[in-house]
Each structure stands twice: as C-alpha cells, then as structure tokens.
Amino acid sequence: MKVTLKNIGKKYEGREEFTIRNINLEIEDQDFCVILGPSGCGKTTLLRMIAGLNSVTEGDILFDGRRINTVPPKDRDIAMVFQSYALYPHMTVYDNMAFSLSMRKERKKIIDERVREAAESLQITDYLYSKPSDISGGQRQRVALGRAMVRKPKVFLMDEPLSNLDAKLREHMRVELVRLHKSLETTTIYVTHDQTEAMTMASLIVLMNDGVIQQAGKPEEFYNKPANIFVARFIGSPTINIIEGTVKDGKFITPDGILSITPCLEDKECLSSYEGKSISVGIRPERFESGDHHLDKFDCTIDVVEMLGKEKIIYARLDNGQELVISTPGHYNYNDGERHTFGFDISALHFFDNDTGLRIN
Numbered sequence: 001m002k003v004t005l006k007n008i009g010k011k012y013e014g015r016e017e018f019t020i021r022n023i024n025l026e027i028e029d030q031d032f033c034v035i036l037g038p039s040g041c042g043k044t045t046l047l048r049m050i051a052g053l054n055s056v057t058e059g060d061i062l063f064d065g066r067r068i069n070t071v072p073p074k075d076r077d078i079a080m081v082f083q084s085y086a087l088y089p090h091m092t093v094y095d096n097m098a099f100s101l102s103m104r105k106e107r108k109k110i111i112d113e114r115v116r117e118a119a120e121s122l123q124i125t126d127y128l129y130s131k132p133s134d135i136s137g138g139q140r141q142r143v144a145l146g147r148a149m150v151r152k153p154k155v156f157l158m159d160e161p162l163s164n165l166d167a168k169l170r171e172h173m174r175v176e177l178v179r180l181h182k183s184l185e186t187t188t189i190y191v192t193h194d195q196t197e198a199m200t201m202a203s204l205i206v207l208m209n210d211g212v213i214q215q216a217g218k219p220e221e222f223y224n225k226p227a228n229i230f231v232a233r234f235i236g237s238p239t240i241n242i243i244e245g246t247v248k249d250g251k252f253i254t255p256d257g258i259l260s261i262t263p264c265l266e267d268k269e270c271l272s273s274y275e276g277k278s279i280s281v282g283i284r285p286e287r288f289e290s291g292d293h294h295l296d297k298f299d300c301t302i303d304v305v306e307m308l309g310k311e312k313i314i315y316a317r318l319d320n321g322q323e324l325v326i327s328t329p330g331h332y333n334y335n336d337g338e339r340h341t342f343g344f345d346i347s348a349l350h351f352f353d354n355d356t357g358l359r360i361n
C-alpha cells in the first residue's frame, strides 16, 4: 500500500509549538521507509499519527490515495511493533500471536495456519507454548514481530523495535528484517535514531530534526549528497569534518590562511556567487589519504589514535588548532604526538552555506 503525507502538522494539546511541521512524503508500495532522527525530533509522534493513535492537527494522510485521517486504528489495515514488545505476560507465545485474530473472530484453522507460518519464518516454533518470561529478549522481539505478521497488514509500523537488544543481536535482526521484508513485500515504516539501521535497511530514508524533514531519499544520497550540515553530521561514522572559511578568488580559505583549497571546476562554478562569503567545507574522515601526492594537503599533529581493528581513527590538529578526525586502514602505523602530512581528493569535498546550512555544490 502507498502511504502519502500531505502538509502534516501536529500540535499536542497544552503545547505552545507544533511538534511536527509541514511533512510531505510519498512512501511507495513495498518501500522500506526508515524515519530517522535524534531523540525528541518527533518520529514516534509521526508514526502514531499514521497508525491513528495520535490525532492529525494539520494536513492529510492518504492510504492508496484515500484520506484516512479519522479512520480508527483497527480499520487502517496496519500492524505496529513497539520497542517494548508489549506482550501479554500471562499468555503463551502462541496465544500472544493469535490474540488479534481471535479478537476478530477468525476461524481457528486460519489462526493456527497463520501463527505457525509466522513462527516458522521467525524461527520461534519451538517456543510457541512458552511464556514471554521464559524466553530471551531476542525471542520476545520475534514474537512481537510475529504478532504483527499474522494480521497480514498492508503496512507495518515499527518504533525502534531493535533498541532493547544487544549489539550482536541487533545486527542479526537487521538482516532478518530485510529478508522478511523481501519475502513479505509489505510496505514498512520503521522509526529509529540509529543511522546504521537506516543505512542498511531502508529503501527510503527520511531524516528529521525538530519536527521537520531535513532530507528524504536513498541511503547513498545521504552519504554522497547531504542536503545540509545537519544531515552531513548525522550520517557517517566517525562524524564528517566541517571546517569554516570564506571564498576568496574562487578558493576556499580558512580565516588564518592555513588551509586553502582549490575546488574542482564544477564546484568552482557553484561557489562563484559566494565570493567573500562565509562557507564551510565538509570532508569525511575516510576520504583523507596519507602522504603528499595530493595537490591539496596539510600537515598536522596527531593527538590520539584509536585502534578499532579494521580501521584506526586518528584525532589530529592543524597548526591553527583546528581538530580533524581521520580514518585510516587498521594496519597503518601512527603514533600519538607525530607529525604527518595528509591529502585529499577535491572530489571528496562538500560545501555548505554558513547562513542557511544548505549544501552548495
């Protein structure tokens, strides 16, 4: 099912300001849409509006073109998975999964088929007659998913469903969710604050901040063409380096002149209207290279080296005190206190307008 949000706004009663503002979005049938953003930006509020659990202050929500603003949750053909799982503790796994279908007075045979089919694909058949308290957190999470699956909804709504799991299990469940989505092909709207979950699972990422969409698009667009400084900083680990400066004679230059960058021709054209203005340049930590074979290079002092195995993270400092984070392969040798020359390819640069924060090139 296709989900369309038109000029959606939400103002909670008793609050001065809108929590959600002017959200416009088209989530295509079979999309895996991840709504991403920092805590408190309004992700849960928006998801609950789509579910029908929050009223809509402004705008329209359409399911396959039909306005559903005032349709009650049970008639929306959706199933929701919460972070807390919200399983009934006194019921078996089987009964938890069967519950919504029993409430609908579905035939016993159909219920049994659906529960077993879901349990099979989630590999929880062995626990069907256990109570939630007798299974692990990861298994409980599967039960919560199974309970949503048996309803065969047109849309899955998931609110941080993996955040109570430990790191290893979360990684595992990410892949399982993607597999599940491939086989069920059900439109999914998934809320998380975790950029890795968004980048690995989404066909469409919607990054929000402060109740407003910052960028919506494919994962690679977020990495390669962040729409503004907030997006650039939110996606990518370690965080992108942002350096402030001005445009002078078509070049980017820091106030003290220590770092001067000649942009590539294409960027130069974009920067031409910024002559004399304050802009920032962004360089991802993994785009620096050791040595001085690059045209654009700089000397720095290494403060701290973090060894992560496959990569080393270097915290370095230019002579003007500007801090830089550089990621290099783990087998390269760097030590605290050393001086080094690093360079970068000018194709690696992102330019931003300092007044608006918006991307220039």
Ligand SMILES: Nc1ncnc2c1ncn2[C@@H]1O[C@H](COP(=O)(O)OP(=O)(O)O)[C@@H](O)[C@H]1O
Pocket: 012, 013, 015, 019, 037, 038, 039, 040, 041, 042, 043, 044, 045, 046
């Ligand atoms: N029922 C409510 N009444 C009033 N304010 C609320 C309510 N629920 C959430 N909020 C506020 O709305 C903002 C967004 O919250 P939420 O949607 O839960 O964000 P997120 O899920 O991105 O962490 C927060 O400032 C929160 O305090």
Ligand SMILES: [Mg+2]
Pocket: 043, 044, 045
């Ligand atoms: Mg939330």
